[in-house]
Amino acid sequence: MVCALGIEGSANKIGIGIIRDGKVLANVRRTYITPPGEGFLPKETAKHHREAILGLVESSLKEAQLKSSDLDVICYTKGPGMAPPLLVGAIVARTLSLLWNIPLLGVNHCIGHIEMGRLITGAQNPTVLYVSGGNTQVIAYSNKRYRIFGETIDIAVGNCLDRFARIIKLSNDPSPGYNIEQLAKSSNRYIKLPYVVKGMDVSFSGILSYIEDLAEPGKRQNKRKKPQEEEVNNYSQADLCYSLQETIFAMLVEITERAMAHCGSNEVLIVGGVGCNERLQEMMRIMCEERGGKLFATDERYCIDNGLMIAHAGAEMFRSGTRMPFEESYVTQRFRTDEVLVSWRDD
Amino acid sequence: MMPQIANKPNESIIRVPFETPRLAEIAYKVLGVDQEPRRNFVKKTLSLENDVLVVHFQSDQVKSLRTAITSFFECLLLCQDTINQFGDSKKEKLIPESNDNAGTHSSSDSP
Numbered sequence: 394m395v396c397a398l399g400i401e402g403s404a405n406k407i408g409i410g411i412i413r414d415g416k417v418l419a420n421v422r423r424t425y426i427t428p429p430g431e432g433f434l435p436k437e438t439a440k441h442h443r444e445a446i447l448g449l450v451e452s453s454l455k456e457a458q459l460k461s462s463d464l465d466v467i468c469y470t471k472g473p474g475m476a477p478p479l480l481v482g483a484i485v486a487r488t489l490s491l492l493w494n495i496p497l498l499g500v501n502h503c504i505g506h507i508e509m510g511r512l513i514t515g516a517q518n519p520t521v522l523y524v525s526g527g528n529t530q531v532i533a534y535s536n537k538r539y540r541i542f543g544e545t546i547d548i549a550v551g552n553c554l555d556r557f558a559r560i561i562k563l564s565n566d567p568s569p570g571y572n573i574e575q576l577a578k579s580s581n582r583y584i585k586l587p588y589v590v591k592g593m594d595v596s597f598s599g600i601l602s603y604i605e606d607l608a609e610p611g612k613r614q615n616k617r618k619k620p621q622e623e624e625v626n627n628y629s630q631a632d633l634c635y636s637l638q639e640t641i642f643a644m645l646v647e648i649t650e651r652a653m654a655h656c657g658s659n660e661v662l663i664v665g666g667v668g669c670n671e672r673l674q675e676m677m678r679i680m681c682e683e684r685g686g687k688l689f690a691t692d693e694r695y696c697i698d699n700g701l702m703i704a705h706a707g708a709e710m711f712r713s714g715t716r717m718p719f720e721e722s723y724v725t726q727r728f729r730t731d732e733v734l735v736s737w738r739d740d
Numbered sequence: 741m742m743p744q745i746a747n748k749p750n751e752s753i754i755r756v757p758f759e760t761p762r763l764a765e766i767a768y769k770v771l772g773v774d775q776e777p778r779r780n781f782v783k784k785t786l787s788l789e790n791d792v793l794v795v796h797f798q799s800d801q802v803k804s805l806r807t808a809i810t811s812f813f814e815c816l817l818l819c820q821d822t823i824n825q826f827g828d829s830k831k832e833k834l835i836p837e838s839n840d841n842a843g844t845h846s847s848s849d850s851p
Binding site: 439443446447450451461476480481483484485487488489491492493719720722723724 | 766769770771773774775777814815817818819821822823825826827
């Protein structure tokens with residue numbers, strides 16, 4: 394029996410989760426929301442997390458009805474992510490570990506998502522599509538590692554969506570990706586956008602620049618261009634949102650299908666914040682059904698960054714015998730998914 | 741590898757007293773794990789003198805020194821707040837804990 398407390402704060406969400414043998418005891422979270430047109434910066438995000446984190450720890454222990462002595466391990470996000478917010482989680486985790494004399498474990502953020510997705514959905518050995526504001530990877534498990542078969546070669550798909558939301562000044566509440574999704578539902582007018590799949594990899598920076606020009610034609614005037622008649626451009630924001638989703642989600646479906654074919658896999662698991670998107674889930678489900686496979690996805694309680702996923706991944710590590718010296722309890726902005734030895738899986 | 745500091749660096753020594761040597765040691769361990777970002781060219785050395793945490797900063801530039809000290813204080817305050825809220829010394833125990841439970845993993849819940 395392993396009871397784990399997890400601390401997650403690698404981006405603009407700060408969350409604390411408590412889990413015991415696969416049973417969710419607490420999962421509390423706070424989101425740092427910036428005004429429309431602005432992204433969250435590391436310093437301000439860390440300030441928000443510092444103000445919220447101790448209250449969240451206390452409320453999670455109350456919700457779980459536990460004393461500190463009931464905990465077996467404290468887990469925190471070691472990386473990847475933004476350094477100042479990561480540091481907030483790490484410092485609190487270290488301090489609690491020493492105060493309560495409880496072992497400390499650093500968890501990879503991506504593996505937290507994967508293990509939480511596997512637990513909630515019951516998927517055994519799926520091809521994993523991990524899509525969020527900071528990561529875009531196609532992952533499959535093999536020989537004690539979560540192998541990265543394909544990934545973005547520049548910005549994450551969620552980053553592309555978030556920055557486009559900034560361009561058209563969409564609200565960041567509850568999240569820019571969610572607001573793009575809602576706006577896209579009111580249009581079915583497709584605009585042709587660059588489709589940039591490179592084998593198993595994808596690229597989103599070109600699409601972002603292209604659609605930025607569509608959204609704001611007057612901005613960034615190309616001085617070399619001869620003055621032409623202004624193009625007839627009656628695209629609405631909904632049209633742009635719809636087309637952006639159709640294009641980038643089709644790209645994600647393609648690389649996922651290619652990985653399924655390579656691995657002979659019959660299951661797909663979508664994790665990460667963009668995995669909340671129902672249109673992405675629908676497109677992926679269509680592909681899976683055509684291949685005779687099955688799609689697994691979770692709702693926003695677990696898709697979006699949360700402390701519970703760190704607690705669960707950490708509990709799995711702890712149960713399989715992983716221990717971390719206190720001197721190694723630093724944070725790192727880059728922490729590749731395949732760097733972690735998956736000692737808790739035997740297959 | 742620590743970056744090279746010029747012969748006449750800008751320096752600052754900060755002494756932080758704690759209630760007990762144990763709390764000072766906790767802060768020393770918690771705050772000593774992280775290295776300063778390499779490109780800042782700042783050297784940070786932590787040491788303990790009983791219940792006082794001593795931090796020595798050295799830097800080429802005053803602005804880097806100021807940034808490093810500001811960041812350190814943010815981390816220190818968070819560590820202290822955590823100790824204040826969850827440490828043993830808290831009289832009114834919202835989360836009761838006694839020394840007898842330290843290190844044990846007792847649980848009254850049935851599996």
